[in-house]
Amino acid sequence: MSSPTRFSLAAAGLAVLLSSLTAAAQTAPPSSPPQGAPLTFDQYKAQQMQQMQRAQAFVAQRLATPDLPPDRRQRLEHQQEQLGKFAALPAEQQNQLLRRRFDRMDANHDGVVDAGELQAFRQAQRARAQTKGDAAGASDKTDDFWPNPN
Numbered sequence: 001m002s003s004p005t006r007f008s009l010a011a012a013g014l015a016v017l018l019s020s021l022t023a024a025a026q027t028a029p030p031s032s033p034p035q036g037a038p039l040t041f042d043q044y045k046a047q048q049m050q051q052m053q054r055a056q057a058f059v060a061q062r063l064a065t066p067d068l069p070p071d072r073r074q075r076l077e078h079q080q081e082q083l084g085k086f087a088a089l090p091a092e093q094q095n096q097l098l099r100r101r102f103d104r105m106d107a108n109h110d111g112v113v114d115a116g117e118l119q120a121f122r123q124a125q126r127a128r129a130q131t132k133g134d135a136a137g138a139s140d141k142t143d144d145f146w147p148n149p150n
Helices: 003-027 040-064 070-088 091-105 117-136
Strands: none
Touching: 040 070, 040 091, 091 117
16 A cells, blocks of 8 residues: 555544544533532533523423413413523523522632532522512522423
8 A cells, every 4th residue: 555545544534533523522511520529600501501401391391281280381381481581691691690690609709619609509599489488478489590390
């Protein structure tokens, strides 16, 4: 085999390898830290956007359920509306909202949220929701960007 032929084969093989790596990188989900590891804003944002997409799919699936009780349908439609409002915001406004929440979680303002900060934030959110629920009666409205599908 001549050198130009070997070179062509090697170049073709390298091109195939690079294209497969590029395709894999484009389809791979954003890296998220292991459970309990500090969370950066970019990781938090990626997780929240994925959660929003899952919540939108969950709500749409529930709304498609036949014989859905009217009160449940109304709550789901409200959730769908709230999800749609957030999704329709320009990216910079989404970033501002997510940044504001991230900054509230990042109690020591070091740019990452550790497990302790996340736990404290969640406890404060639960306490606030409980207080709101006690004041407004049984209500499942929260100030979250989207509902928890669990």
